[in-house]
Amino acid sequence: DAGVIQSPRHEVTEMGQEVTLRCKPISGHNSLFWYRQTMMRGLELLIYFNNNVPIDDSGMPEDRFSAKMPNASFSTLKIQPSEPRDSAVYFCASSPTSGGRGTQYFGPGTRLLVL
Amino acid sequence: QKEVEQDPGPLSVPEGAIVSLNCTYSNSAFQYFMWYRQYSRKGPELLMYTYSSGNKEDGRFTAQVDKSSKYISLFIRDSQPSDSATYLCAMSETGGSYIPTFGRGTSLIVHP
Numbered sequence: 001d002a003g004v005i006q007s008p009r010h011e012v013t014e015m016g017q018e019v020t021l022r023c024k025p026i027s028g029h030n031s032l033f034w035y036r037q038t039m040m041r042g043l044e045l046l047i048y049f050n051n052n053v054p055i056d057d058s059g060m061p062e063d064r065f066s067a068k069m070p071n072a073s074f075s076t077l078k079i080q081p082s083e084p085r086d087s088a089v090y091f092c093a094s095s096p097t098s099g100g101r102g103t104q105y106f107g108p109g110t111r112l113l114v115l
Numbered sequence: 116q117k118e119v120e121q122d123p124g125p126l127s128v129p130e131g132a133i134v135s136l137n138c139t140y141s142n143s144a145f146q147y148f149m150w151y152r153q154y155s156r157k158g159p160e161l162l163m164y165t166y167s168s169g170n171k172e173d174g175r176f177t178a179q180v181d182k183s184s185k186y187i188s189l190f191i192r193d194s195q196p197s198d199s200a201t202y203l204c205a206m207s208e209t210g211g212s213y214i215p216t217f218g219r220g221t222s223l224i225v226h227p
Contacts, residue, residue, distance in 0.1 A: 004158075042220065043203065043217045043220075056214070091158050091159075093158075097213075103149065103161055105161070106151075106159045109158050111156075
Protein backbone atom coordinates (compact mmCIF):
# COMPACT_ATOMS: atom_id res chain seq x y z
CA ASP A 1 0.00 0.00 0.00
CA ALA A 2 1.55 3.27 -1.08
CA GLY A 3 2.02 5.88 1.58
CA VAL A 4 1.67 9.60 1.17
CA ILE A 5 3.34 10.68 -2.06
CA GLN A 6 4.93 14.09 -2.46
CA SER A 7 6.57 15.73 -5.43
CA PRO A 8 9.02 17.08 -6.15
CA ARG A 9 11.37 15.68 -3.51
CA HIS A 10 13.78 18.56 -4.00
CA GLU A 11 13.23 22.02 -5.42
CA VAL A 12 15.78 24.76 -5.94
CA THR A 13 14.45 28.05 -7.23
CA GLU A 14 15.27 31.69 -7.31
CA MET A 15 13.63 34.37 -5.25
CA GLY A 16 10.44 35.63 -6.85
CA GLN A 17 9.62 32.42 -8.68
CA GLU A 18 6.44 30.45 -8.16
CA VAL A 19 6.77 27.11 -6.40
CA THR A 20 4.13 24.37 -6.44
CA LEU A 21 4.35 21.38 -4.14
CA ARG A 22 2.13 18.37 -4.70
CA CYS A 23 0.69 15.69 -2.46
CA LYS A 24 -1.27 12.49 -2.91
CA PRO A 25 -2.71 11.29 0.41
CA ILE A 26 -3.29 7.68 1.37
CA SER A 27 -6.44 6.38 -0.29
CA GLY A 28 -9.39 6.47 2.07
CA HIS A 29 -7.93 9.11 4.37
CA ASN A 30 -10.21 12.10 4.69
CA SER A 31 -7.90 14.58 6.42
CA LEU A 32 -4.84 16.20 4.89
CA PHE A 33 -2.25 18.44 6.49
CA TRP A 34 0.57 20.60 5.19
CA TYR A 35 3.51 21.22 7.52
CA ARG A 36 6.76 23.13 7.28
CA GLN A 37 9.84 22.02 9.21
CA THR A 38 12.92 24.10 9.98
CA MET A 39 15.67 23.78 12.54
CA MET A 40 14.64 27.04 14.16
CA ARG A 41 10.89 26.51 14.42
CA GLY A 42 10.43 22.75 14.27
CA LEU A 43 7.28 21.33 12.68
CA GLU A 44 4.65 23.98 11.94
CA LEU A 45 1.13 23.23 10.73
CA LEU A 46 0.30 25.42 7.75
CA ILE A 47 -3.18 24.26 6.75
CA TYR A 48 -5.57 21.39 7.34
CA PHE A 49 -8.27 19.95 5.06
CA ASN A 50 -11.12 17.67 6.01
CA ASN A 51 -13.05 16.01 3.19
CA ASN A 52 -11.29 18.34 0.73
CA VAL A 53 -12.48 21.47 2.55
CA PRO A 54 -9.94 23.80 4.17
CA ILE A 55 -10.71 23.85 7.88
CA ASP A 56 -7.87 25.82 9.43
CA ASP A 57 -5.36 27.91 7.50
CA SER A 58 -4.24 30.04 10.43
CA GLY A 59 -0.72 28.67 10.09
CA MET A 60 -0.25 29.93 6.53
CA PRO A 61 2.42 32.57 7.01
CA GLU A 62 1.39 35.06 4.37
CA ASP A 63 -0.80 35.66 1.37
CA ARG A 64 2.05 34.37 -0.73
CA PHE A 65 1.06 30.89 0.40
CA SER A 66 -2.03 29.14 -0.90
CA ALA A 67 -3.27 25.56 -0.81
CA LYS A 68 -5.93 23.66 -2.68
CA MET A 69 -7.46 20.22 -2.54
CA PRO A 70 -9.57 19.77 -5.68
CA ASN A 71 -10.32 16.12 -4.91
CA ALA A 72 -9.69 13.45 -2.31
CA SER A 73 -6.50 12.25 -3.93
CA PHE A 74 -4.60 15.45 -4.65
CA SER A 75 -3.50 18.64 -2.96
CA THR A 76 -1.14 21.47 -3.83
CA LEU A 77 0.72 24.07 -1.82
CA LYS A 78 1.79 27.09 -3.81
CA ILE A 79 4.20 29.85 -2.90
CA GLN A 80 4.12 32.93 -5.11
CA PRO A 81 6.45 34.78 -5.06
CA SER A 82 8.98 32.67 -3.19
CA GLU A 83 11.51 34.19 -0.80
CA PRO A 84 14.73 32.81 0.74
CA ARG A 85 13.05 32.57 4.15
CA ASP A 86 10.64 30.03 2.67
CA SER A 87 13.51 27.53 2.47
CA ALA A 88 12.46 24.52 4.54
CA VAL A 89 11.21 20.97 4.28
CA TYR A 90 7.51 20.83 3.51
CA PHE A 91 5.58 17.76 4.59
CA CYS A 92 2.17 16.55 3.63
CA ALA A 93 0.38 14.19 6.00
CA SER A 94 -2.94 12.40 5.88
CA SER A 95 -5.17 10.84 8.50
CA PRO A 96 -8.00 8.32 8.36
CA THR A 97 -10.24 10.24 10.73
CA SER A 98 -11.28 13.83 11.14
CA GLY A 99 -8.29 15.56 12.63
CA GLY A 100 -6.71 12.18 13.09
CA ARG A 101 -6.68 12.37 16.89
CA GLY A 102 -3.01 13.04 16.27
CA THR A 103 -2.32 9.91 14.24
CA GLN A 104 -0.96 11.18 10.99
CA TYR A 105 0.93 9.56 8.15
CA PHE A 106 3.62 11.74 6.68
CA GLY A 107 5.06 11.85 3.21
CA PRO A 108 8.81 11.99 2.55
CA GLY A 109 8.77 15.77 2.27
CA THR A 110 9.87 18.32 -0.30
CA ARG A 111 13.16 20.09 0.41
CA LEU A 112 12.80 23.64 -0.86
CA LEU A 113 15.73 25.98 -1.31
CA VAL A 114 15.01 29.51 -2.45
CA LEU A 115 18.13 31.37 -3.56
CA GLN B 116 6.01 28.96 27.61
CA LYS B 117 5.34 26.60 24.74
CA GLU B 118 2.49 24.12 25.07
CA VAL B 119 4.86 21.16 24.59
CA GLU B 120 8.46 21.20 25.76
CA GLN B 121 11.05 18.70 24.59
CA ASP B 122 14.81 18.74 25.07
CA PRO B 123 16.41 18.82 21.60
CA GLY B 124 19.49 16.86 22.71
CA PRO B 125 21.44 15.33 21.14
CA LEU B 126 21.30 12.34 23.44
CA SER B 127 24.19 9.98 22.81
CA VAL B 128 24.14 6.46 24.29
CA PRO B 129 26.03 3.20 23.74
CA GLU B 130 24.35 0.30 22.02
CA GLY B 131 22.29 -1.76 24.45
CA ALA B 132 21.50 1.11 26.77
CA ILE B 133 18.02 1.96 28.01
CA VAL B 134 16.95 5.29 26.57
CA SER B 135 14.47 7.65 28.19
CA LEU B 136 12.93 10.44 26.13
CA ASN B 137 10.56 12.92 27.71
CA CYS B 138 8.11 15.73 27.08
CA THR B 139 6.24 18.07 29.36
CA TYR B 140 3.11 19.94 28.48
CA SER B 141 0.90 22.64 29.90
CA ASN B 142 -2.52 21.96 28.36
CA SER B 143 -4.54 19.75 30.69
CA ALA B 144 -7.03 19.06 27.88
CA PHE B 145 -4.56 16.85 26.03
CA GLN B 146 -5.85 13.28 26.00
CA TYR B 147 -4.10 11.65 23.04
CA PHE B 148 -0.34 11.20 23.19
CA MET B 149 1.90 10.09 20.36
CA TRP B 150 5.55 9.50 19.66
CA TYR B 151 6.87 9.92 16.14
CA ARG B 152 10.27 8.81 14.90
CA GLN B 153 11.99 10.78 12.15
CA TYR B 154 15.07 9.46 10.41
CA SER B 155 17.38 11.92 8.73
CA ARG B 156 15.89 13.31 5.52
CA LYS B 157 12.64 11.37 6.01
CA GLY B 158 9.14 12.22 7.19
CA PRO B 159 8.01 11.50 10.75
CA GLU B 160 6.46 8.07 11.28
CA LEU B 161 4.03 7.19 14.03
CA LEU B 162 5.74 4.98 16.60
CA MET B 163 3.45 4.85 19.63
CA TYR B 164 -0.06 6.08 20.39
CA THR B 165 -1.75 6.18 23.79
CA TYR B 166 -4.97 7.57 25.12
CA SER B 167 -5.10 9.22 28.53
CA SER B 168 -2.82 7.95 31.29
CA GLY B 169 -0.95 4.72 31.68
CA ASN B 170 1.64 2.63 29.91
CA LYS B 171 1.77 1.01 26.53
CA GLU B 172 4.39 -1.45 25.40
CA ASP B 173 5.36 -2.47 21.88
CA GLY B 174 8.45 -4.61 21.60
CA ARG B 175 11.43 -2.65 22.87
CA PHE B 176 9.38 0.54 23.18
CA THR B 177 7.29 1.64 26.16
CA ALA B 178 5.26 4.82 26.29
CA GLN B 179 4.22 6.28 29.62
CA VAL B 180 1.77 9.07 30.32
CA ASP B 181 1.50 10.82 33.68
CA LYS B 182 -1.31 13.31 33.32
CA SER B 183 -1.09 14.48 36.92
CA SER B 184 2.45 15.70 36.24
CA LYS B 185 1.77 16.59 32.58
CA TYR B 186 4.72 14.43 31.61
CA ILE B 187 5.13 11.75 28.99
CA SER B 188 8.03 9.39 28.35
CA LEU B 189 9.25 6.98 25.74
CA PHE B 190 11.60 4.22 26.86
CA ILE B 191 13.71 2.22 24.43
CA ARG B 192 15.23 -0.99 25.77
CA ASP B 193 18.32 -2.60 24.28
CA SER B 194 18.87 0.40 22.04
CA GLN B 195 20.34 -0.25 18.60
CA PRO B 196 22.25 1.99 16.18
CA SER B 197 19.17 1.76 13.95
CA ASP B 198 17.24 3.63 16.65
CA SER B 199 19.34 6.73 15.90
CA ALA B 200 16.78 9.30 14.83
CA THR B 201 14.85 12.31 16.07
CA TYR B 202 11.89 11.48 18.30
CA LEU B 203 8.99 13.91 18.36
CA CYS B 204 6.26 13.81 20.93
CA ALA B 205 2.80 14.98 19.93
CA MET B 206 -0.47 15.36 21.74
CA SER B 207 -4.02 16.40 21.01
CA GLU B 208 -7.23 17.25 22.78
CA THR B 209 -10.35 15.17 22.78
CA GLY B 210 -13.18 16.64 20.78
CA GLY B 211 -12.80 19.44 18.30
CA SER B 212 -10.30 19.00 15.51
CA TYR B 213 -7.79 16.71 17.30
CA ILE B 214 -4.98 18.62 15.63
CA PRO B 215 -1.76 17.48 17.33
CA THR B 216 0.72 19.81 18.94
CA PHE B 217 4.26 18.61 18.29
CA GLY B 218 7.36 18.96 20.41
CA ARG B 219 10.56 20.12 18.72
CA GLY B 220 12.02 16.63 18.84
CA THR B 221 14.98 14.99 20.61
CA SER B 222 17.91 13.79 18.54
CA LEU B 223 19.08 10.33 19.66
CA ILE B 224 22.41 8.81 18.67
CA VAL B 225 23.09 5.18 19.54
CA HIS B 226 26.74 4.36 18.91
CA PRO B 227 28.06 0.81 18.49
